Amino acid sequence: MQAEDYPIDPVMLLSVLNCHLRDYFASLDILCEEVGLDKAEVEEKLAAIDYHYNPELNQFV
Numbered sequence: 001m002q003a004e005d006y007p008i009d010p011v012m013l014l015s016v017l018n019c020h021l022r023d024y025f026a027s028l029d030i031l032c033e034e035v036g037l038d039k040a041e042v043e044e045k046l047a048a049i050d051y052h053y054n055p056e057l058n059q060f061v
Contacts, residue, residue: 003036010049014060017042021058028053 001020007013017031025031032039043053051060 001035003038006035006037010045013042014046014049014051017046018059021060025058027055027058 001016007016017028020031021028025034028039028042031037032042046052046060053059054061
């Protein structure tokens with residue numbers, strides 16, 4: 001997937017990102033770099049629904 005293929009809806013984005021983090025990417029930084037997502041924008045969008053990236057878990061929780 002490329003950046004434009006990721007969902008706009010925060011809940012759907014959360015689901016897809018956590019799946020990709022679990023299965024394909026060792027960190028949010030690597031995921032964002034590989035697919036062209038703006039990390040700050042992703043974190044802001046998910047913070048709006050009270051989810052924050054936990055690097056130890058490599059998931060938004």
